[in-house]
Amino acid sequence: MAKARKTTARNAKRPSLDPVTLEVIRNALPAVANEMAADLQRTSYNMMIYEVRDFCTALIDPEGQLISQNVGGVSHFVADLGVIIVDGMKRYGRQGFAPGDVIITNHQAVAG
Amino acid sequence: MLVVAIDIGGTFTDLIGFDEKTNAFIQAKSLTTPAQLVQGIIDCLNKSGIKSDGIDELIHGSTIAINTLIERKGAKTGLVVTRGTRDVYIIGRGNRPEAYNLLFHKHRPLVSRQLTREVEERILPSGEVHARLDRTSLKEACRVLKEDGVDAVAVCFLHSYVNPEHERAAGEALREALPDAYLSLSHDILREYREFERMSTTVVNAYIGPKVGGYVSSLKSSLGKIGFRGNLSIMRSNGGVMTPEVATERPVAMMESGPVGGIIASAQVGVALGNQNVISFDMGGTTAKASLIRDGEPTLAPGYYVGGYAGGHPVMLPMIDVVEVGAGGGSIAWIDDIGALKVGPQSAGADPGPICYKGGGTEPTITDANVVLGRLDPDNFLGGTMKLDAEGAARGIAEKVAKPLKMDTVAAAQAIVDIAIAKMSLAVREVSVEKGYDPRDFALVASGGAGPLHVIAIARELHIPTVIVPLFPSHFSALGMLLADERHDFIRTAYSDLANVDFAGLVKICEEMRGQARSSLRHVRGAEEQIALDLRYVGQEFTLSVPVTLAQLKAGNRKAIRQAFDALYEHRYAHHSPDEAVEMVNMRLGAIGKRAKLAFPRLGKGRPAKPARHRDVYLLDAKKPVRCPVYERDALAAGTRITGPAIVQELGTTTVLFKGDDCRVAPSGELIIKVGGA
Secondary structure: OHHHHHHHHHHHHOOOOOHHHHHHHHHHHHHHHHHHHHHHHHHOOOHHHHOOOOOOOEEEOOOOOEEEEOOOOOHHHHHHHHHHHHHHHHHHOOOOOOOOOOOOOOOHHHHO | OEEEEEEEOOOEEEEEEEEOOOOEEEEEEEEOOHHHHHHHHHHHHHHHOOOHHHOOEEEEEEOHHHHHHHOOOOOOEEEEEEOOOOOHHHHOOOOOOOOOOOOOOOOOOOOOOOOEEEEOOEEOOOOOEEEOOOHHHHHHHHHHHHHHOOOEEEEEOOOOOOOOHHHHHHHHHHHHHOOOOEEEEHHHHOEOOOHHHHHHHHHHHHHHHHHHHHHHHHHHHHHHHOOOOOEEEEEOOOOOEEOHHHHHHOHHHHOOOOOHHHHHHHHHHHHHOOOOOEEEEEEOOOOEEEEEEEOOEEOEEOOEEEOOOOOOEEEOOOEEOOEEEOOOOOEEEEEOOOOOEEEEEEEOOOOOOOHHHOOOOOOOEHHHHHHHOOOOOOOOHHHHOOOOOHHHHHHHHHHHHHOOOOOOHHHHHHHHHHHHHHHHHHHHHHHOHHHOOOHHHOEEEEEOOOHHHHHHHHHHHHOOOEEEEOOOHHHHHHHHHHHOOEEEEEEEEEEEEHHHOOHHHHHHHHHHHHHHHHHHOOOOOOOEEEEEEEEEEOOOOOOEEEEEOHHHHHHOOHHHHHHHHHHHHHHHHOOOOOOOOEEEEEEEEEEEEOOOOOOOOOOOEOOOOOOOEEEEEOOOOOOOOEEEEEEEHHHOOEOOEEEOOEEEEEOOEEEEEOOOOEEEEOOOOOEEEEOOOO
């Protein structure tokens, strides 16, 4: 993990990312959030989700910073997004996840 | 066999025919005559020199349906509904598609509340009659609509998709009371639940019905008068064709009748050249359209919103996914209030048309800009049959754009084209990049009269490495129509737990739909049927369409259907729940009548290409023109290589190659361009 981070940091300094890749990624990130929202809505068993879209989906980095968020849901949930990721990272640590893991939280002291 | 396709666009009416006996194509193009579309078709046929009595099949696509709706030029329409549901259509959905748009406006209903009349009747979701149809209230509704002088009536009762008995009876009464009105019964259009969407689809059908239905029947009789005895087919939004009778009954199915032809043809050209993944780019006189094709198949959406999801009209019929922007050859360049240069969405269309067409147009258009830049040859437009006024075009751009912006005329022309390119690139992006597809993995197929003229610049903008300019690019939508099969889609809501589903009942519904399909299909022999069940886990709202066979339904093979659903769910959402109960919502039937496949000729090998002449063209630098060789496409043999800068001219379009572009002519005739700098 430490090694991977070093590589990322080095790439960030180098402005060598070509403009098309940049644009593809810039558009793919919101597309990921929107696809999560579409999947949640389409697989939901709850009327508030599938009809009213009372939810929000997002990509967040390990520091709790927002990368992209879906459109068409309830966007002011943005207030709850970062803090729960930070809380999850604190509880399980950077090495505490495997692909496919899901954390479900309903912690009032964290997200209100 | 002689097959002819005619496609009416906003600016041009295109004709292409293929004669199997002589193995030759016939093409013609004429300006669209918006006031007399049918006359325009007859003129185009006359222009082509084809003898009407020799045509075996004529396929027609037209933008009349969507234009009637978007321009709100449909009929005065009444709506008859179940007591208590008068406002369903006006209210629409309750969610907020654009939560932060202060100026948001939901759909503007096509029927007023005054003309929406309630009738006493009630059928339950099971199909059982809860309250009999009350003749007195039905008579009253008929009286009001008659007095108000409606030209069309839509009838949409609650749960009529299960039991259409009352709707049929109301239909009979209305037909008697208003014999001249166009009538749409919801169960004839769409037998799927969801009140607002079903009502909207039925209302749209009634609203455009008199105009579009009248158009189709007048086309049929006008063709008959000039000796046409073959089959007439109408292109529909799902990528298939239908008979004029079906089109008159269900004009809503021809909403995207125009553009889909080009998308079908793009998919087929892509597959033939070994490119399963292509983006179809079609630029005509009024708009530019982009559509993504993956694995050789156009993307089919189950329904769509005419005018956009937020404020548009839902039409729940399958259609090919396409993104459209208001940039075409006729799009007008103008200066807004703060002095910025804008292009479109207003189009000079065919009448008055661009300034250079000399039809009385006074506003500079994208076509005028291309003439000023030397990219279009004023003496060789439409094979020289239409002389363009280059001086007029330059004067118009100088006065309306260059002078106010204190620019040079050529620079202003270049700016107009640049803005159009940026706009059209957005449409191509929307179908690719914005859905997470890398455009570099696709080839761009350019069509429409203005497509090949602009495609290289778009490919450069999006770094798409390969551009394909197919045969007959300016007749491409029409060419796609020659290749399209007949297709009808049917749907029935049949709600039940999969565990208790009555398979005998399902087979009965399926047979009913098959009967309906057979009566709508012309090519019954060898027809293909695709049956699917819309399934979901109990408690969910959305479904997945699971393909099944008639044999599975007849055998009551519940297990196989269940497994297919779980597998599809896993594929789509990366999880599934084998222990959850599954329920069924709809059954779908797609009936595909196979039309005879046409074998197109291949190009012969020949001598290396020689330019017909040279011409000065402004390419990247508006200060200095480049001396470009001009090739006639008809003279190009298979295997010919051309490197840019160069111009390839043909009837109806011009391909512009920039420095660094490398073009090769495929044995089947397409120009395959490796884009330099992409």
